[in-house]
Structure formats: structure tokens, C-alpha cells
Amino acid sequence: MAGKESTLSHYLKSPTLLIIVFVVLGILVARILGMSTLDTLMTIMYFMGIALSLNIIMGFAGYVSFGHAVFLGLGGYAYVLLVYFIKPLADLQNVGLGLGAFVVAVLAGLFAAAVAASVGAAVLRLRGAFFAIATIGLDFTALYLMKAIVPELNPEQFFGAQIILPADKIVEKDIVFNAMFLTLVILLAVNYYIRKSPFGVGLTAIKEDEDAAEVLGVPTTMFKIIAFTLAGFFTGMVGALFSLNGGGVDETLFNLGHSIDMIVMIVIGGLGTVLGPVVGSLIYFELYDLLLVHYPGVNLIILGIIVAIVVLFFPEGLIGLLRKYKVMGMRLRDLLE
Amino acid sequence: MALLELKNIDAGYGETQVLWDINLQADEGIITVMLGSNGAGKTTTLRVTSGILPPWKGQILLGGDDVTKLPAHKRVELGIVMVPEGRRLWPELTVFENLELGAYTKRAREKFDSSLDLVYSLFPRLRERRNQLAGTLSGGEQQMLAIGRALMAVPRILLMDEPSLGLAPKLVGEIMNVIRKLRDDERLTVFLVEQNVHMSLEIADYGYVIEQGRIVLSGPKDELEGSERIKKAYLGL
Incomplete structure (x- = not known):
């Protein structure tokens, strides 16, 4: 260790935070300069948001949640029902350039978090594949519950599980953008904080060897529940704002495809890192777009093959792969925290 | 004085009972061993003691306090710490990070520096390899x-x-010396389960023999060494 280091060189040595700031500024600049359409930016933020949310339980703690789309759906339905039936909340959405919508999304997220906490307390005692299967079950349960309950709430307006928000209850896209942007920034900060905190270290220990973690003093069950609840909360928030952006919800929000999206992005980018989901979601978004334009119809097949190759040959993902190399005598492992 | 006591412990997995009325104690500042062959219940005894496996009945006392109902991580805070079988390191973390994680509880974090000094003085090789990934170490390391x-x-x-x-005989000797040193220099209480009867009787002060989930013999080291049963069943004499 060389003596004292200036703050800047310290951050250059561990530039994860810098990269995060660049990504955040990048989205903002693209927005202000109008380099991409609002919808494109919303989609990128949505992808990044769900990847970073799932990362908390899957990346850090190593628990694959196959039915994680359930929280997307619960958050979306909670949000839409809140603004549909509660007038003050519908009005609140327009307050503070997106801050109001953000607050309503927090409420929706809390609903998803409550479900995650209570379900997590039961299913997080299961390990590995059993946990993955349990969350799929949860996804289908929530889907059929919505199908049964939603039409009862307002038989004249709601058809099936679909709810379309009337014009006076939706907001300008700018406002949705701001709320989503704020959510993403917080999500990045939370991911980064977890990575650096004793809590995150405990999750890493759980991922690497749960029994060993337990006998060295990590409260494993509690940590897993907290991680799962956080993952549910943020997925719920993203789902809420995504639904607001689309002007309503329907049952496709519970599609297992969304769960797969999240998992694939984290795996491509690199499990257990903060940059992994960020990079993974950007790559995934580009690939998704590119394949859809050039190879419509077989795009998902090609995507599937790419994912299979990644899992077979680079199971650590892009960031995980880079971490193995040295550049100019510096180990990238230390840089790409 | 008994630091750890197991009283009338029954335990098992699912419907299969593995431990039958286990009574034992580990006295302060000495090395206590539990000897037994594969499947006799040694690991299960440790799992019950560390809190990973709840016993069906019976009590576990630490320094006279009942810890039977405490989860494993709470027992670590009280000082019951296990070196699991097969080492169970975190292979993707460096040597130093593994040590850092070992000091997970608040109590341990406060003594981090002195613990690290102790570990490095016992195992200078770990200091040399502190930045190496744990998965790349040799078995002994x-x-x-x-x-x-x-x-x-x-x-x-x-x-x-x-x-x-899984260690070479020379390394086994090295590890045993360290355990001995921990007892003599650090006054640490050790409870060890082993199949290697020769070696464990060499360093033990007191021992228990477990067969098919029941303790069949116990006594000070000399007594066990002289026992016909041990000679026949374990030492092949």
C-alpha cells in the first residue's frame, strides 16, 4: 500500500462510482439534448431498474428468483388502483415535477415489499431451485388473483385483468421520466451501498456458502428476507412507473418473460457486481432492439442462443470476465468492484 | 469447569434419528475430542452444537446458560464458532476477505487487529498469500x-x-501443533471431532467415543488410550 492517497486517485482506483455517475449523467444529457426519444430512455431505465432490483437478491445473495415479475405486476396494479380509486393520489401525481408520482410509486413499492417480506419469510428457508420454483408459483397466484378480483372492482370499466387509466388520471411523460429517473438513481445508490456495507458482505458470504456464513455469525435468514424485500420493493416501484408510462396495466405484466429478462441482463453483465446489471441491461437493450429490427420473428431464438453461450462459456458475465485480467499491473478485480 | 455442555440430546434428519441421548461436556482451556467412525453422529453433534440443526430434545449450555433456542448466528456472538468440515471457504474471495468476513460479529470486529495478528503469526503463509483467491490455495493452506x-x-x-x-500426514501434524498452541498459549477451549484416532488422542485431554449415535465410552486421554475397546475397534491392535 502506497501511503496516503488523494480522493480522486482513490476513486480512479475504484471507478465503479464514477461509471455509475457517468451513466446517470448520460441519461440526463441524452434527455436534455433530445438525443433519444423519451420512450427509448424510459425503456433503458426500466431494463436497468428491474436488473438492479433483482440483483439485490440474485446477484448479491445468489438466490435466483424466477418469478420476480410478480413484483412488477403487484407494483403496477397497486399504483394503477391507487390513482384510479383515490382522487388525492391521482392529483398528487402532478405535484413537484414527478416527486408526487414518485411518492405514489413508493406506496406501490411498499405493497410489493410487504408481499415479498411475508412470502420471503416462508420460502427463503428453501434453497436453490426450490426457491426459484416457489416464486414462479407466487407469480401465477398473483396473476389469477388479479384476474378474479379486478373485474369485481368496477364491472363496467374493467375487462378481465386490464385497467386503462382515464386521461385525467395519467400524467405527462416528462413527469414519469423524472420519477423513474429518481427511482433509478436511488436504486443505483442502494446497490452500491449494499456492495460496500457489512450487510452486502454478509450476502456475499451467503451466496458463496450459506452454512459457513451461518456458523460465522451472519444472520442468514434475516438477511435473505431483507434482500428479497428490497428487491421486491424496487421492482414494484419500477413496475408502477412503467405502468403509469403505459397508461394502465394488464396481466402481461406478470409474464415470466419479464423474469427471464431480469435474469438474463444480470447474467450477461456479471452476477454480484453493481456494474453488471448496468452494463448487462444496456447490452441487452441494444441486442433486443437490433435483433428485433433485423431478424424479426427469430429475434428471441437468437437472443436465447447468445444467452446460452454466455452461460456456458462466460458464466461470470462481462464484468466477471474482465475482473480476471490485469491492465498495466492493476488487477481489474479491484477496479470493477 | 464445563464451558460447553450437551444434555440428553436427541437429534436427526426427517424421521431418521441420528443422536440418542448424548451427554457430554467440554471443559475450559482443554482439548476435548469426539471419536467415531463415519456416520456415527460426529458431524451431527457439531451441527446441533453450532445451531445449524435444532435438536429434537435436550439442552445445550454455554457457561451454564441455555443456548438451545438460539439461532447459529446468535451463538457465534456468544463465542461458539465452528470450523466446518471440508473447510467451506468462500473460494471467490481473497484470503484477506475470508478473514475479514470471519470477524463478522460486532464483538469480533472490535478485536479485528489483534485477531489478525494472531492468525498471521500462527500461519505466516496466510499473510504471504493474503491477496490470493481462497479457491487457489492448497488443501493445507x-x-x-x-x-x-x-x-x-x-x-x-x-x-x-x-x-x-484429506490432508497429508505432515500437514496433519502441523495443524495439530497449531491446535495445541491455541490451547497452551491462548487458553482456547477446543472441541474436536475426528476419525483419525491416533492423532486426536495425541493432542486431546479428554475424549468421548460415539458409535451409532450413542456415546459408548468417555474418559481422560490416558484412560482411552489404554482401553481395550479403542485398541480393538479403532487402532487395530
């Missing part, structure tokens, strides 16, 4: 790291599950 990691948790009693497993 991994066992050292597993012990070092447990010491970082500042144990009052160290539970060890077959520390000699």
Missing part, C-alpha cells in the same frame, strides 16, 4: 485459512469438524 477465519470470530470455544480430513 485452505485448512489453515478455515481455522484462521474461525479465530477471527474470537471464539470462546472452537468447534472443529475433522480438521485432518
Whole structure:
């Protein structure tokens, strides 16, 4: 260790935070300069948001949640029902350039978090594949519950599980953008904080060897529940704002495809890192777009093959792969925290 | 004085009972061993003691206090720390990170520097390799790291599950010397389970023999060494 280091060189040595700031500024600049359409930016933020949310339980703690789309759906339905039936909340959405919508999304997220906490307390005692299967079950349960309950709430307006928000209850896209942007920034900060905190270290220990973690003093069950609840909360928030952006919800929000999206992005980018989901979601978004334009119809097949190759040959993902190399005598492992 | 006591412990997995009325104690400042062959219930005894496996009935006391209902991580805070079988390191983390993680509890974090000094003085090789990934260490070094990691948790009693497993005889000797040193210099209480009867009787002060989930014999080291049963069943004499 060389003596004292200036703050800047310290951050250059561990530039994860810098990269995060660049990504955040990048989205903002693209927005202000109008380099991409609002919808494109919303989609990128949505992808990044769900990847970073799932990362908390899957990346850090190593628990694959196959039915994680359930929280997307619960958050979306909670949000839409809140603004549909509660007038003050519908009005609140327009307050503070997106801050109001953000607050309503927090409420929706809390609903998803409550479900995650209570379900997590039961299913997080299961390990590995059993946990993955349990969350799929949860996804289908929530889907059929919505199908049964939603039409009862307002038989004249709601058809099936679909709810379309009337014009006076939706907001300008700018406002949705701001709320989503704020959510993403917080999500990045939370991911980064977890990575650096004793809590995150405990999750890493759980991922690497749960029994060993337990006998060295990590409260494993509690940590897993907290991680799962956080993952549910943020997925719920993203789902809420995504639904607001689309002007309503329907049952496709519970599609297992969304769960797969999240998992694939984290795996491509690199499990257990903060940059992994960020990079993974950007790559995934580009690939998704590119394949859809050039190879419509077989795009998902090609995507599937790419994912299979990644899992077979680079199971650590892009960031995980880079971490193995040295550049100019510096180990990238230390840089790409 | 008994630091750890197991009283009338029954335990098992599913419907299969593995331990039958286990009574034992580990006295302060000495090395207590539990001898037994594969499947006799040694590891299960440790799992019950560390809190990973709840017993069906019976009591576990630490320094006279009942800890039977406490989860494993709470017991670590009280000082019951285990070196699990097969070492169970975190292979993708460096040696130093593994040690850092060992000092997970608040109590252990406060003594981090002195624990680290102790570990590095016991195992100078770990200091040399502190930036290496744990998965790339040799078997002996991994066992050292597993012990070092447990010491970082500042144990009052160290539970060890077959520390000699899979090691070359020379390394086994080295590990045994370290355990001896921990007793003599650090006054650490050790509870060890082993198949390697020769070696464990050499360092033990007191021993129990477990067969098919029941304790069949116990006594001070000399007594066990002289026992016909041990000679016949375990030493092949």
C-alpha cells in the first residue's frame, strides 16, 4: 500500500462510482439534448431498474428468483388502483415535477415489499431451485388473483385483468421520466451501498456458502428476507412507473418473460457486481432492439442462443470476465468492484 | 469447569434419528475430542452444537446458560464458532476477505487487529498469500485459512469438524501443533471431532467415543488410550 492517497486517485482506483455517475449523467444529457426519444430512455431505465432490483437478491445473495415479475405486476396494479380509486393520489401525481408520482410509486413499492417480506419469510428457508420454483408459483397466484378480483372492482370499466387509466388520471411523460429517473438513481445508490456495507458482505458470504456464513455469525435468514424485500420493493416501484408510462396495466405484466429478462441482463453483465446489471441491461437493450429490427420473428431464438453461450462459456458475465485480467499491473478485480 | 455442555440430546434428519441421548461436556482451556467412525453422529453433534440443526430434545449450555433456542448466528456472538468440515471457504474471495468476513460479529470486529495478528503469526503463509483467491490455495493452506477465519470470530470455544480430513500426514501434524498452541498459549477451549484416532488422542485431554449415535465410552486421554475397546475397534491392535 502506497501511503496516503488523494480522493480522486482513490476513486480512479475504484471507478465503479464514477461509471455509475457517468451513466446517470448520460441519461440526463441524452434527455436534455433530445438525443433519444423519451420512450427509448424510459425503456433503458426500466431494463436497468428491474436488473438492479433483482440483483439485490440474485446477484448479491445468489438466490435466483424466477418469478420476480410478480413484483412488477403487484407494483403496477397497486399504483394503477391507487390513482384510479383515490382522487388525492391521482392529483398528487402532478405535484413537484414527478416527486408526487414518485411518492405514489413508493406506496406501490411498499405493497410489493410487504408481499415479498411475508412470502420471503416462508420460502427463503428453501434453497436453490426450490426457491426459484416457489416464486414462479407466487407469480401465477398473483396473476389469477388479479384476474378474479379486478373485474369485481368496477364491472363496467374493467375487462378481465386490464385497467386503462382515464386521461385525467395519467400524467405527462416528462413527469414519469423524472420519477423513474429518481427511482433509478436511488436504486443505483442502494446497490452500491449494499456492495460496500457489512450487510452486502454478509450476502456475499451467503451466496458463496450459506452454512459457513451461518456458523460465522451472519444472520442468514434475516438477511435473505431483507434482500428479497428490497428487491421486491424496487421492482414494484419500477413496475408502477412503467405502468403509469403505459397508461394502465394488464396481466402481461406478470409474464415470466419479464423474469427471464431480469435474469438474463444480470447474467450477461456479471452476477454480484453493481456494474453488471448496468452494463448487462444496456447490452441487452441494444441486442433486443437490433435483433428485433433485423431478424424479426427469430429475434428471441437468437437472443436465447447468445444467452446460452454466455452461460456456458462466460458464466461470470462481462464484468466477471474482465475482473480476471490485469491492465498495466492493476488487477481489474479491484477496479470493477 | 464445563464451558460447553450437551444434555440428553436427541437429534436427526426427517424421521431418521441420528443422536440418542448424548451427554457430554467440554471443559475450559482443554482439548476435548469426539471419536467415531463415519456416520456415527460426529458431524451431527457439531451441527446441533453450532445451531445449524435444532435438536429434537435436550439442552445445550454455554457457561451454564441455555443456548438451545438460539439461532447459529446468535451463538457465534456468544463465542461458539465452528470450523466446518471440508473447510467451506468462500473460494471467490481473497484470503484477506475470508478473514475479514470471519470477524463478522460486532464483538469480533472490535478485536479485528489483534485477531489478525494472531492468525498471521500462527500461519505466516496466510499473510504471504493474503491477496490470493481462497479457491487457489492448497488443501493445507485452505485448512489453515478455515481455522484462521474461525479465530477471527474470537471464539470462546472452537468447534472443529475433522480438521485432518484429506490432508497429508505432515500437514496433519502441523495443524495439530497449531491446535495445541491455541490451547497452551491462548487458553482456547477446543472441541474436536475426528476419525483419525491416533492423532486426536495425541493432542486431546479428554475424549468421548460415539458409535451409532450413542456415546459408548468417555474418559481422560490416558484412560482411552489404554482401553481395550479403542485398541480393538479403532487402532487395530
